[in-house]
Amino acid sequence: MLDISKLLEEIKASPYEELVITAPHTGVVSFGSIKVGDRVIGATGTWGEIPGTPLATLQRERNDKIIRATQKGVVEKIHTELEGTFVEAGTELVRLRHFLSKDEVLGIILKKALYLFEAPERAKYYFAPDIDSKIKSSGSQSVTVHDGMELFIMSRMKREAPLNYSGPDGVIYAVYFQHNENIDSGAPLIGVCPPDQLSLIEDVVVRVQTEWTEQE
Amino acid sequence: MQNTNHKVLVANRGEIAIRIMQACQKLGLGFVCVYTAEDSASGHVRMAKEHGGEKSLYRVSSYQDANELLAVADESGATAIHPGYGFFAEDYRFARRVTQRENKLIFIGPSWRIIRELGDKINTKRLARSLEVPTVPGSDRPVYDELEAEKIARQLFEFQEEQGIRRPMVLVKASAGGGGMGIEEVYDIDLFKSVYRRIRSYSLRQFSDEGVLIEQRIKDFNHLEVQIVSDRTGKNPVHFGTRNCSIQSTGLQKRLEIAPGFDPSSINYTFDAQKVLDDITEYSLAMARKVGYDNVGTWEWIVTRDGRPFLMEVNTRIQVENGVSAMISRVNGKAGVDLIAEQIRVGLGEPLGYSQENITFDGVGIEYRLIAENPEMKFTPWVGRIEDFGWDKHDWLQMHSHVPTDVAYDIPTEFDPNLALAIIWGKDLSEVKVHGKEFLNELRLTGQNQGGESLKSNVNFLRTKTDEILKF
Amino acid sequence: MDTEKRTQHLTERLTYIKDIFGDKQQENIRLLETKLEEFIQRENGLSVEDKFAALSTLEDLFGFVERNLENELTAMDKVRIVRHSQRICLRDILENVYDNYTEIGGKDENSIDPSMLIARAYITRRSGKRVYHQPVMVIGQEKGHGEEFRNGGSVKPWGNAKALHYMRVAETENIPVHTFVFTPGSFPVEDAPGAAQQIAKNLYEMAALSVPVVAVFSEGGSGGAEAIGLADSRLMLSHGYYSVISPEGAAAIEGRVRGGDRAGAELVEKCAHQLKITADDNVRMGYIDHKIQEPALGARPYHYEFFRSLRQEVIRATDEVVLNVKGFSPFRAMALRRRKGKSIEDLDLENIHVRWSLSRKARARLIAKRHAKFNKLSKSAFIDRRPIHRRVAAWFVEKGWDTYSYFKYDLWRSHQKKLMYAVEEVDAEARVLMDKVKGPWKKITKAIPANTSKADKEKELTMLSQWDEEDQGKGQWSYISPRAKEDRAITCPNAETHGCQDLWAPDLFGEYAGVCNSCGHHFPMEYQWYMHNIFDPGSIFEFNTEVESANPLGFEGFDLKLEQAKNKTGLKSSCTTFEARINNVKVVVATLIAPFRGGTVGAAEGEKFVQAAERAKKKRFPFISYVHGTAGIRIQEGVNGVIQMPRCTMAVRRYIDAGGLYLVLYDTNSYAGPLASFLGCSPYQFAIRSSNIGFAGPGVIKETTGMDIPPDYHRAQKALSRGHIQGIWDRRDARHNLSQALMTMGGRNLYYR
Numbered sequence A: 001m002l003d004i005s006k007l008l009e010e011i012k013a014s015p016y017e018e019l020v021i022t023a024p025h026t027g028v029v030s031f032g033s034i035k036v037g038d039r040v041i042g043a044t045g046t047w048g049e050i051p052g053t054p055l056a057t058l059q060r061e062r063n064d065k066i067i068r069a070t071q072k073g074v075v076e077k078i079h080t081e082l083e084g085t086f087v088e089a090g091t092e093l094v095r096l097r098h099f100l101s102k103d104e105v106l107g108i109i110l111k112k113a114l115y116l117f118e119a120p121e122r123a124k125y126y127f128a129p130d131i132d133s134k135i136k137s138s139g140s141q142s143v144t145v146h147d148g149m150e151l152f153i154m155s156r157m158k159r160e161a162p163l164n165y166s167g168p169d170g171v172i173y174a175v176y177f178q179h180n181e182n183i184d185s186g187a188p189l190i191g192v193c194p195p196d197q198l199s200l201i202e203d204v205v206v207r208v209q210t211e212w213t214e215q216e
Numbered sequence B: 001m002q003n004t005n006h007k008v009l010v011a012n013r014g015e016i017a018i019r020i021m022q023a024c025q026k027l028g029l030g031f032v033c034v035y036t037a038e039d040s041a042s043g044h045v046r047m048a049k050e051h052g053g054e055k056s057l058y059r060v061s062s063y064q065d066a067n068e069l070l071a072v073a074d075e076s077g078a079t080a081i082h083p084g085y086g087f088f089a090e091d092y093r094f095a096r097r098v099t100q101r102e103n104k105l106i107f108i109g110p111s112w113r114i115i116r117e118l119g120d121k122i123n124t125k126r127l128a129r130s131l132e133v134p135t136v137p138g139s140d141r142p143v144y145d146e147l148e149a150e151k152i153a154r155q156l157f158e159f160q161e162e163q164g165i166r167r168p169m170v171l172v173k174a175s176a177g178g179g180g181m182g183i184e185e186v187y188d189i190d191l192f193k194s195v196y197r198r199i200r201s202y203s204l205r206q207f208s209d210e211g212v213l214i215e216q217r218i219k220d221f222n223h224l225e226v227q228i229v230s231d232r233t234g235k236n237p238v239h240f241g242t243r244n245c246s247i248q249s250t251g252l253q254k255r256l257e258i259a260p261g262f263d264p265s266s267i268n269y270t271f272d273a274q275k276v277l278d279d280i281t282e283y284s285l286a287m288a289r290k291v292g293y294d295n296v297g298t299w300e301w302i303v304t305r306d307g308r309p310f311l312m313e314v315n316t317r318i319q320v321e322n323g324v325s326a327m328i329s330r331v332n333g334k335a336g337v338d339l340i341a342e343q344i345r346v347g348l349g350e351p352l353g354y355s356q357e358n359i360t361f362d363g364v365g366i367e368y369r370l371i372a373e374n375p376e377m378k379f380t381p382w383v384g385r386i387e388d389f390g391w392d393k394h395d396w397l398q399m400h401s402h403v404p405t406d407v408a409y410d411i412p413t414e415f416d417p418n419l420a421l422a423i424i425w426g427k428d429l430s431e432v433k434v435h436g437k438e439f440l441n442e443l444r445l446t447g448q449n450q451g452g453e454s455l456k457s458n459v460n461f462l463r464t465k466t467d468e469i470l471k472f
Numbered sequence C: 001m002d003t004e005k006r007t008q009h010l011t012e013r014l015t016y017i018k019d020i021f022g023d024k025q026q027e028n029i030r031l032l033e034t035k036l037e038e039f040i041q042r043e044n045g046l047s048v049e050d051k052f053a054a055l056s057t058l059e060d061l062f063g064f065v066e067r068n069l070e071n072e073l074t075a076m077d078k079v080r081i082v083r084h085s086q087r088i089c090l091r092d093i094l095e096n097v098y099d100n101y102t103e104i105g106g107k108d109e110n111s112i113d114p115s116m117l118i119a120r121a122y123i124t125r126r127s128g129k130r131v132y133h134q135p136v137m138v139i140g141q142e143k144g145h146g147e148e149f150r151n152g153g154s155v156k157p158w159g160n161a162k163a164l165h166y167m168r169v170a171e172t173e174n175i176p177v178h179t180f181v182f183t184p185g186s187f188p189v190e191d192a193p194g195a196a197q198q199i200a201k202n203l204y205e206m207a208a209l210s211v212p213v214v215a216v217f218s219e220g221g222s223g224g225a226e227a228i229g230l231a232d233s234r235l236m237l238s239h240g241y242y243s244v245i246s247p248e249g250a251a252a253i254e255g256r257v258r259g260g261d262r263a264g265a266e267l268v269e270k271c272a273h274q275l276k277i278t279a280d281d282n283v284r285m286g287y288i289d290h291k292i293q294e295p296a297l298g299a300r301p302y303h304y305e306f307f308r309s310l311r312q313e314v315i316r317a318t319d320e321v322v323l324n325v326k327g328f329s330p331f332r333a334m335a336l337r338r339r340k341g342k343s344i345e346d347l348d349l350e351n352i353h354v355r356w357s358l359s360r361k362a363r364a365r366l367i368a369k370r371h372a373k374f375n376k377l378s379k380s381a382f383i384d385r386r387p388i389h390r391r392v393a394a395w396f397v398e399k400g401w402d403t404y405s406y407f408k409y410d411l412w413r414s415h416q417k418k419l420m421y422a423v424e425e426v427d428a429e430a431r432v433l434m435d436k437v438k439g440p441w442k443k444i445t446k447a448i449p450a451n452t453s454k455a456d457k458e459k460e461l462t463m464l465s466q467w468d469e470e471d472q473g474k475g476q477w478s479y480i481s482p483r484a485k486e487d488r489a490i491t492c493p494n495a496e497t498h499g500c501q502d503l504w505a506p507d508l509f510g511e512y513a514g515v516c517n518s519c520g521h522h523f524p525m526e527y528q529w530y531m532h533n534i535f536d537p538g539s540i541f542e543f544n545t546e547v548e549s550a551n552p553l554g555f556e557g558f559d560l561k562l563e564q565a566k567n568k569t570g571l572k573s574s575c576t577t578f579e580a581r582i583n584n585v586k587v588v589v590a591t592l593i594a595p596f597r598g599g600t601v602g603a604a605e606g607e608k609f610v611q612a613a614e615r616a617k618k619k620r621f622p623f624i625s626y627v628h629g630t631a632g633i634r635i636q637e638g639v640n641g642v643i644q645m646p647r648c649t650m651a652v653r654r655y656i657d658a659g660g661l662y663l664v665l666y667d668t669n670s671y672a673g674p675l676a677s678f679l680g681c682s683p684y685q686f687a688i689r690s691s692n693i694g695f696a697g698p699g700v701i702k703e704t705t706g707m708d709i710p711p712d713y714h715r716a717q718k719a720l721s722r723g724h725i726q727g728i729w730d731r732r733d734a735r736h737n738l739s740q741a742l743m744t745m746g747g748r749n750l751y752y753r
């Protein structure tokens, strides 16, 4: 059995993590008005429709792209020495100290509670087309998986291969990969909740909701 | 090179990036390289670090994002872009953007209009048909409609039956694809629909286009190519001979290429092989003249056992196997032809400076593509760390590789697991075979992956196939 | 009444006055307050008679002050009157105006929509010794003196659907409809059937409802009012308002207020005045036929006299409508006529009997009259620069077309059809015969392998078609957006979710036609793109270019804004009407162009639309509304704009009833009035993928309903899921799809069929 209390205590002991914001691509960077110590937030609103705090602007091919905070936190370091210069992709721009939110804590605990189906190889993964459309329209939890089901497309070295799910039957409770992103071998792709575990999972959700107070 | 006041952005990676940098060095031109985080150990990065000057190496988010390349070009002061092969090599929109943006750059490749016209297989087919150049039977426009697709497939099956083909087969391929990806064979009309749908959804995912081509696959054939080079006038194309690329992996990927395309001097063919070679070079040149082709390009041909050639497609780029043609070519009697350098030279606007009479051929060349893959398992790529990689030097051998020979190297999963191109020369067919085997026997190539499995490569496959080259 | 009740009543009257005037009229209010206070203070010490006397004095004082204040009422005060919970509501009217009634489909909150009230009622009249019960269908918004579940008379789409349903019932039963407009506006939710789409349906059906409709306006809030306001006779209570938008809404737009902020009271007051929303304004402009006088400071439930006069007014209005379309009834008609110096009470309406059911012919006349009535409206609210002789000539040309169309399409066609039918029959017979004869021969020929077939097949498979110039033109559009000339990259809004790379503007706005090549996101394009890429090149012939938008209300500062819009766009109104061809099929097109004042619709736009529909009808061309974008009715034109909703919808109705095909194509953002009328009523509405379609924008929804709506609430996909539109098109396929639509959809009288 999963000791949720212990896990929560562990997380409470170090409730933040450091977030490094890097340039998603090349371009000329400018930092606008943010200062060290500023509080920033990620996207908010019921549908995440209100964008997060702007951290920097990256101009490439006359196109200004605003780089925004994706999480709540405090600005720890700004690489102001880069202001107005052309930076390479992946250059560190800003560092944030980020306090774990309820969702993240939930994510951490769920990862321990759910059955994780892992990437067999480093590759890009996609859901099979029919599954993909189902998830897009009604969410991942609408999909029930069973052993041997053709669930993914694994794309590697421009070759695509179907990948079957193996593990207990259940619904897809969490998706851990993103479009066009390379997943290392052994990293989880999805978290599956078997029907008999559903009450346990719901318990985890409730516990985190009530016991975790988000820090400002 | 008269005007060396140029800086070339190498918009590619690996072996071709190195070849382009070498050619630039040879021509006295500056260059700038790009790489992605995954590729930071690649030889091309190392070469740029060692031999590039100021502003010659940039990390980008992707090789396939035009915005990245152009931003780097502007930042580094590049004046021209060499796309290599793959990536943007045959993207007419990229070529158009390069040449039409405010800070105009030279696209080292054919003009964008030519890339557009010939990049469209259908259009090429129609152009060919207008010049009475034979093309493979099948659809001559992308098919979007399932019923239409099925009708064409049915027609092709009937046609082959009438031709007396015992096991007729139809090829279904993504209209926007190329290079052997997104192609499937269908032997049974009843299975056609499901294959068609699979290719269509593959095409939609990869190219955002649902267009599918349905063609007859001529089963028993040789795959030949004609290497064309022309300068910016587009008026005086020359050819650098033919190549035979018939030895392919099960995924229809080329594995070794031989120049010239046939060898009637040592092998007896059931047809007039010399005439076929002459015909396809003539057809290719005719088409190049018609469209005003103005850089390097390859005309790909299928030659059937009865000696009938069909044009398959035109590749409006330098190809992987350019080196093997260069190996047997002589300009004004001189060896050491470098087609990439020629491409850059004419690309930057220099006149070609010679004509067909100045080009002669000597001997036979083989190009081996050394790839970490398992030929026994449908050529599945092998991913892992290369621990030892080396070869003995010979005057009949050229090696092109981005894989370092002095340190271990992790094969990135983003790209094809090509390790090196080995180009072998011999004064005739028998000598080149001997040289080839000698090279393969001396080659050192070992490594391991995370699971402790030792490196798989296609060396044995290449060795076995060496015996069969140019036979039909 | 005992003193306690009378005191209570006076307190309520005082509260009412305070509510209406707010900070204004402090002196009068204080006077009444002190006097009432004084009375309450000394009440206990007074004898009953003294109490009565004091109360009567006090009541007289209240009456006196109220009559004085009546003259001070501003437009905004009237808005407050109408919104006050003490104002009469529909149930008061049902109780007091009609002789008996049964509420249909609801009791209090147990109703599909408690803000829409339907009742079967009757009015009893005597003629000689006979007694007549005259049934009517009463339909109206119920504000219920502030009962929360009534939603302030803000009707949900299904409430309007219910109203329409019972109008149809009235039609079946051949009884008049009395509608009572008590709404601040419709509840702006998109849930099926959708606020806008349902109002459009109501208007479309009311345009040809074949029973008399009398509407009484108390609170006429824009689209919500129109849902039941299209009537043969439109009456208005003297303290009501009828407006394109709430004064607060207008002020928010005028003052460019954003988010949860509110415009200042002064600006609101000013807007209320400028919008010309009172009964007098609307009677003067012709949008209301007759004003019904209310008691000072507006009718409240205890004004029994008022209900009597309201009863007389609705009876007279119904009688008038009926008599105007009945055959011969001059005496009764004369008796009804309004004369100077005669009040309605002088008429002995209760004792005149007019049958309210109509014959088939009278029903047709009724509808024709209704159309004529609305068609006349707002004719002076725009600028028409066509010289007189051209207007006359145009009139003749149109008449000429009538005759021409008749000969060309009706007379000739009916003969042609007969002929075609005969030919088809003979042909079919012949075929059967030939098959019988040829049958055996076919079998033989099939058995012999044709020697030409193989070569033919090879030719077909290797020489399918030729490389020609036509192929060079692919990816080329006749019109290229000016944005395609900028050397810059553009980020697709879906980049994060779909991994789209930045697009180069010349590619995106040129070859890609504004469509992301990775995810298919449609960036908005200029209207010219459609003009040049949908219709056959060079086929566009514009007409009525001289009809110009004006500032009919003299709205402050609007002349300048209008001038700027005209200069910026080079257009004279947001509506361009033209004839064009699509694959050689001639069509009439009316567009709403977003860059001209947000594509808003005022009198000029409405007139152009109506004329375009008429032209399409006369010429028997398909009629296409291409909506590049519209933000709604132009608020600065007030009711001159709103009235275009019924006007244009009626034009559409005439066109469709005449056998035409009316297609609507939405492009960018289409909202509010136009959607809730002449656009939403089309049976064939399509949207380019870039479209947002809805009744009210997110800000307005938040303000009126308090609901947060998801960002994709108005996207075309949602509209399709809700059944509001019939399909979504890729911009690049618009021409092909439109051409296809013309060939496959609607309209029995189109010339090309």
Ligand SMILES: [Zn+2]
Residues within 6 Å of the ligand: C492, C493, C494, C495, C498, C500, C516, C517, C518, C519, C520, C521
């Ligand atoms: Zn996109």
